[in-house]
Amino acid sequence: MTFQSYFESRKTQHLQELKEWLSIPSISALSAHKQDVSRAAEWLSDALRLAGLEHVSIRETKGHPVVYADYLRDTNLPTVLVYGHYDVQPVDPLHLWETPPFEPNIRDGKLYARGATDDKGQLFLHIKAVEAFLAQGLPLPVNVKFCIEGEEEIGSPNLPAFLEQNRDMLAADYVLISDTSLLEKGRPAISTGLRGLCSMQISITTANTDLHSGSFGGGVPNALHAIVSLLDSLHDKQGRVAVAGFYDDVPGLSAMERDEFTKLAFDEEKLKQELGLDAMYGEDGYSFVERIGARPTLEINGLYGGFQGEGTKTVIPREAIAKITSRLVGTQKPQDILDKIERHLLAHVPTGARLTVKQLEKGNPFTIDPATPVLQKAADAYESVYGKRPVFTKDGGSIPIVEAFSRLLSVPVVLMGFGLPDENLHAPNEHFNLENFDYGLLTITTFLQLLAEKDK
Amino acid sequence: MTFQSYFESRKTQHLQELKEWLSIPSISALSAHKQDVSRAAEWLSDALRLAGLEHVSIRETKGHPVVYADYLRDTNLPTVLVYGHYDVQPVDPLHLWETPPFEPNIRDGKLYARGATDDKGQLFLHIKAVEAFLAQGLPLPVNVKFCIEGEEEIGSPNLPAFLEQNRDMLAADYVLISDTSLLEKGRPAISTGLRGLCSMQISITTANTDLHSGSFGGGVPNALHAIVSLLDSLHDKQGRVAVAGFYDDVPGLSAMERDEFTKLAFDEEKLKQELGLDAMYGEDGYSFVERIGARPTLEINGLYGGFQGEGTKTVIPREAIAKITSRLVGTQKPQDILDKIERHLLAHVPTGARLTVKQLEKGNPFTIDPATPVLQKAADAYESVYGKRPVFTKDGGSIPIVEAFSRLLSVPVVLMGFGLPDENLHAPNEHFNLENFDYGLLTITTFLQLLAEKDK
Structure with a gap:
């Protein structure tokens, strides 16, 4: 048989x-x-x-x-x-x-x-x-x-x-x-x-309790305002990761390598349709397959704080949490990248916000x-x-x-x-x-x- | 008796x-x-x-x-x-x-x-x-x-x-x-x-499904990146609301009114201690009682998207949701403010993100x-x-x-x-x-x- x-x-x-x-x-x-x-x-x-x-x-x-x-x-x-x-x-x-x-x-x-x-x-x-x-x-x-x-x-x-x-x-x-x-x-x-992978969970706290947005709104820090400002600082407007030294150990793409990527003839339009995307998005100057295959990333995988129920709740949240991962290429080391991200976050914490970072996974x-x-x-x-x-x-x-x-x-x-x-x-x-x-x-x-x- | x-x-x-x-x-x-x-x-x-x-x-x-x-x-x-x-x-x-x-x-x-x-x-x-x-x-x-x-x-x-x-x-x-x-x-x-109150819920979607951050990370829009960028655009670095026309119907504070606020002799240090705040925060140029009593606000009351469980999940979230309220003063009208915020959001939606706005409460x-x-x-x-x-x-x-x-x-x-x-x-x-x-x-x-x- x-x-x-x-x-x-x-x-x-x-x-x-x-x-x-x-x-x-x-x-x-x-x-x-x-x-x-x-x-x-x-x-x-x-x-x-x-x-x-x-x-x-x-x-x-x-x-x-x-x-x-x-x-x-x-x-x-x-x-x-x-x-x-x-x-x-x-x-x-x-x-x-x-x-x-x-x-x-x-x-x-x-x-x-x-x-x-x-x-x-x-x-x-x-x-x-x-x-x-x-x-x-x-x-x-x-x-x-x-x-x-x-x-x-x-x-x-x-x-x-x-x-x-x-x-x-x-x-x-x-x-x-x-x-x-x-x-x-x-x-x-x-x-x-x-790609390698490293991950962390960060939390931002501003007060010891959630606060009424009428009695306190506009006069005290809001953990969600702080975290969106902090997280938005992680990328620049060209889609590049804005963390100092993030790209230090990322090899450039040779003409031959770019040629190999081009030969894949990857159909970006088809992917957009399949996934229901309005636009592709990523680091300026690279195609989709190059971004995925040869470039590192920093992604927010989860984010939450404050009220998640139906309708409105007039609360100033005291805490917000985000999950972050980076995909690594070349000779990037997970520990080094996590440390660099942590330094960036510490340097960008808004007034009145306290940052806690918990480093999680580390894969080369x-x-x-x-x-x-x-x-x-x-x-x-x-x-x-x-x-x-x-x-x-x-x-x-x-x-x-x-x-x-x-x-x-x-x-x-x-x-x-x-x-x-x-x-x-x-x-x-x-x-x-x-x-x-x-x-x-x-x-x-x-x-x-x-x-x-x-x-x- | x-x-x-x-x-x-x-x-x-x-x-x-x-x-x-x-x-x-x-x-x-x-x-x-x-x-x-x-x-x-x-x-x-x-x-x-x-x-x-x-x-x-x-x-x-x-x-x-x-x-x-x-x-x-x-x-x-x-x-x-x-x-x-x-x-x-x-x-x-x-x-x-x-x-x-x-x-x-x-x-x-x-x-x-x-x-x-x-x-x-x-x-x-x-x-x-x-x-x-x-x-x-x-x-x-x-x-x-x-x-x-x-x-x-x-x-x-x-x-x-x-x-x-x-x-x-x-x-x-x-x-x-x-x-x-x-x-x-x-x-x-x-x-x-x-203060008056108006509220809305916004959602950002980028794709028709959550995506694997390895296979797609760095090459497609991430709903959480889009929403943090969008939400961070709502305030400037001086704590002012950055929505065009937001302060149009807000009366300035007269010397007499400022005097009345000063007479309250509000103890900001004590409040900081009670609430566990590292710093007060708000619109530059106003005291806490002025910010609360005489100035309007725009606050994020809730925010969520992606993974909220233990540990790490390597996902690119397709959707993120935020709850927003504004406290209004003077002759600000809730409908007008909601419309102005909505216009701001529409003008700032990042590439590849779709915005949905649901207007909720409206109080003068x-x-x-x-x-x-x-x-x-x-x-x-x-x-x-x-x-x-x-x-x-x-x-x-x-x-x-x-x-x-x-x-x-x-x-x-x-x-x-x-x-x-x-x-x-x-x-x-x-x-x-x-x-x-x-x-x-x-x-x-x-x-x-x-x-x-x-x-x-």
Whole structure:
């Protein structure tokens, strides 16, 4: 039986299993879901065991556990370490979901659920690819190890220590990750760069209580006035980040690099229509793909203070809170950038406002040379299934742990994604296009076979 | 028996009754509390009936009902119309209340509850003052009418129509309202000015969905960036409102008026300490009492968008919402000011952001000449109880309906307040100092007696 007919015959069963996993609300950011995160880890270890993997174990960390499994056939064969994550993003605003985020639903050939593409759905393909060899009694062409964490969506706070402590167990020739996207439907892509990520929460307080806007309005500081002034100071009118030294470690774009971006022929008009944008927006002098792939950002991800109910409340709020993240490129260091933002904020706090800064996540940027032989084999695998050679892209997203894998295990990291850019990652109505579910399984089995071949 | 001993003998009973009323969460702004607002109206009409008032009735409006009652002894006597409100402000943030807002609690001689001073507690004094005459078989020195609404905290949308439709029923020589404050403990004040109030809700949208800050960050508009830029444009660096024409109808302060404000000898340092402020803040060139009493404001009362949970969420929010109010003085007109703010906002919307404006409340400013005879009688009443003649102040707050009473019934409005400026109106831990509960009852009974005397 070809792999294609094997996967076709199992498709209903596979989707049923994936839906079961997607029903578990494993939101790592919310402590109320701690038990759900554990349940998702248990489900995963059962699935790995059923697939035929060995040494399946749930390894405790200071946070959510890591799930490990392997199938080590022959020390002469190359070893692939598959990384992924079983945790998911929060789901608010809940009312914008067309079907509930943890009641997986297939419509128009797409599987809708939180985690459908990021990352349960993509990770599931690797389990089923390995199972496809073992279940058919075929020799697995390589040794495989799985190292799956439950804290990716909160910045992998405990995985670097886990990697350092388990270097021998995790030793491999390649790291393989599916947590990125095609360029668009039918156009595969291999990411050779990921932006780093750092984040903070800031709060502004002005008084020890909320105040009546009649008795005090116009005569005392307002925490919301202070925070909008402070936050507005973070960018200039050209869309550049106005924090001193922010761009110090950002490499300029060479003519060749700009040329590569241009070759992607990215359709900005189409994106505007899809997302309902009136205009693109960003740093002057760069195209959308350059802004996303090669430039750092500073974004406000959340902001709140004062009255949020119906109608009017005549209150002067005493406190306002904002969530801020930066995406990093080149040799920008998360700690350095957080410190620079904090210095900027301290220097711009308006009269009568007190600032508190809580630094949160810190992940380095990652890059790999597209000429690396294993990336060319990945490209061959994609080409054999999709009929098109993938482009090498710089991805705007961050998988903070990729740089740590690359640095701590000293091996190439292959970012072989099967998502699509419009699948609403981190937003309501996240979904996974089932065309890439089918193609993904075939691409991975092909890639594992190609890996066993000698490098050209 | 003197009124003083009468009120002392009934104090426990009176406080018990008031606590019962304060236990009803009659939040007019929240539709979930509609039934509670009705219950508060019923409780009030029962209390008026028990006090001996006649023609007690609950009058339906398009919103929450008006409660009417009267006691008409003699057409040759002057008639006083008491206005107040039985609705209260919302209570969030709930976690900052030391005792629950609707479980009234007395500590340190203060009654804590939402509505304790604004306005159930103050209004209650008038009911008990009338009852004190009738229960003791004393002739009521004037005719009284009560007109109590349930929509003051949402801007009295239906009361002006009610006043127009019921001019005959409500006809009076004076309107008497207790919904303001002493200057400070032991220093009574009569307000001869109230700021007007207008409000709006604005929303900014940038996309049809929240977006992943990795895949899109830096390349698309962010609703929070747009709203902080827009809101920050509303004030200049001197604390002035930057909306074109905003100050057109604001009278300058004469030397005499400034002198009166100076004579109040308001202690800004003490206020800073009480409220935990690092600095006072407001329009350059004015003192705190001038800013509150004689200058208009534009305040952001609420702001929200994006992620509000624990930790980090890497999202580009598609929508952000702000609540805005202006306090008005002089001959500023609410509709004109709302239109000017809306024009400013439209002219400053950042690239890629769509603005929606919903205009809400509209209340005119109010002023009355301190030389008006009825105000001098009110001053006499205060002086006889507090031992100090009240100052005539301009109050920063708004009772939107005061100007309507003054205009539609063409009679003087007496603002005889018994609150204190630090009693947390519209904030957590609202309370009413029971010294003013006792003094208030005596001041009102004295005032009703003085009203029966011929004008000097």
